[in-house]
Amino acid sequence: xxxxxxxxxxxxxxxxxxxxxxxxxxxxxxxxxxxxxxxxxxxxxxxxxxxxxxxxxxxxxxxxxxxxxxxxxxxxxxxxxxxxxxxxxxxxxxxxxxxxxxxxxxxxxxxxxxxxxxxxxxxxxxxxxxxxxxxxxxxxxxxxxxx
Numbered sequence: 001x002x003x004x005x006x007x008x009x010x011x012x013x014x015x016x017x018x019x020x021x022x023x024x025x026x027x028x029x030x031x032x033x034x035x036x037x038x039x040x041x042x043x044x045x046x047x048x049x050x051x052x053x054x055x056x057x058x059x060x061x062x063x064x065x066x067x068x069x070x071x072x073x074x075x076x077x078x079x080x081x082x083x084x085x086x087x088x089x090x091x092x093x094x095x096x097x098x099x100x101x102x103x104x105x106x107x108x109x110x111x112x113x114x115x116x117x118x119x120x121x122x123x124x125x126x127x128x129x130x131x132x133x134x135x136x137x138x139x140x141x142x143x144x145x146x147x
Contacts (some may be wrong), residue, residue, distance in 0.1 A: 023109040031122040035090055036137040042120070045079055047072065047107035048093035052128060059138035067093070067107030076107055080116065088118040094128025132141060 003018070035044070039060050047067040056128050064079045065072030080089065089111060093103040104121050111119045124131040133139050 010078070021120070023105055023112065024119075024121055028108070028120055029123050030090060030124055032067060032131050032135065032137060034143050035092075035120075035122055035133075036132075039138060042082060042088040042090045043080070044090045044092070045076065045102045045107075046093070047091050048095045048128075049103075052093075052095055054127070054142050056133055056141045058128075058132060059140045061092070061140075066101035066107070067091075067110070072103070073106065073110050076110060077114070080111065083116075085115045085117055087116070088120070090114060090120045090122055092122035092124065092128070094124045094132065096127060098123055098125050 035042075035058075039058065043062050044058055044061040046057050046061050047064050049066050050063070053061075053063045062079050065075040067073060067076065080087075083089070085102070091104060091107050093101050093107075095101060095103065098104075101124075108119060108121050
């Protein structure tokens with residue numbers, strides 16, 4: 001039964017992508033400036049590529065891996081393990097322009113399929129550098145030692 005439900009949800013997600021609809025509503029989106037005001041309450045998760053996270057990421061965020069891969073979704077599931085389904089979660093990527101991002105949509109859909117009800121997707125119209133770092137929002141950068 002569980003596999004049947006997963007298959008149906010995957011089919012719906014695929015249909016949404018093919019038909020051009022998004023897995024979220026406008027209420028599920030958050031702008032960078034809005035998110036920067038409170039990074040302590042929500043669980044902020046990076047669902048992009050490791051090289052991006054290692055070079056610079058939102059302060060206090062957790063790395064889960066690319067939402068476009070099975071491995072990334074598995075890491076995302078580990079990142080939220082034990083969290084209440086009512087926990088506020090903010091997902092972000094920032095690898096490329098928002099409308100072309102391969103990671104944010106599958107990650108968002110996966111959390112919703114798991115029953116999380118307060119998931120937000122951070123809209124980065126251009127990329128992490130332009131929409132977060134260049135605006136001076138809280139960022140952690142890798143030091144020379146690679147940490």
